[in-house]
Amino acid sequence: MEFEKFSIYKFSIDYPSVCSIQFNPKSKRAVGDVLFLFPDKEKIYLTWGELEKAQKKFPTANEHADHSLQVLKKSGTIRGLETILQDSLTINSHQAAYKRIKLEETASGLLSTKKAIPHEGHSLHLHCDQSSRYFVIYSMLSSNAPEDFDELFKLMVNSFKCH
Numbered sequence: 549m550e551f552e553k554f555s556i557y558k559f560s561i562d563y564p565s566v567c568s569i570q571f572n573p574k575s576k577r578a579v580g581d582v583l584f585l586f587p588d589k590e591k592i593y594l595t596w597g598e599l600e601k602a603q604k605k606f607p608t609a610n611e612h613a614d615h616s617l618q619v620l621k622k623s624g625t626i627r628g629l630e631t632i633l634q635d636s637l638t639i640n641s642h643q644a645a646y647k648r649i650k651l652e653e654t655a656s657g658l659l660s661t662k663k664a665i666p667h668e669g670h671s672l673h674l675h676c677d678q679s680s681r682y683f684v685i686y687s688m689l690s691s692n693a694p695e696d697f698d699e700l701f702k703l704m705v706n707s708f709k710c711h
Contacts, residue, residue: 562707613645613673644674678711
């Protein structure tokens, strides 16, 4: 697979050239997000924000990641959330929290069925003092996602440069 480099505000990530990129027009240097959209409709998000604000609630990237999972668990449409893997990765000289989860999502609304849709999720939380930002790279995969998507996710996060 061929990769290209996405770079903005002094951070960068390599992404597959088959992706289209959707940049949130409200994004700024301090806070924002970008979406890497694959032809099969799978998505990887890259979000950033002010580190000082995040560290008031979450002193470490791991606590930040744990909080994100708790918020997801409290969602009325999520059930059976299970952490498959949690690891500490060194990304661009920082300790980052990697989590891989499985869950089931039920659709909400009057006309929806209560059928549970299985998903697998990947996330990486990183706190960078040099750029004064936190970064979250995440994906919630459909049941049709390629088997090796986790390898692609890891290739992308390992290419990430935050400063």
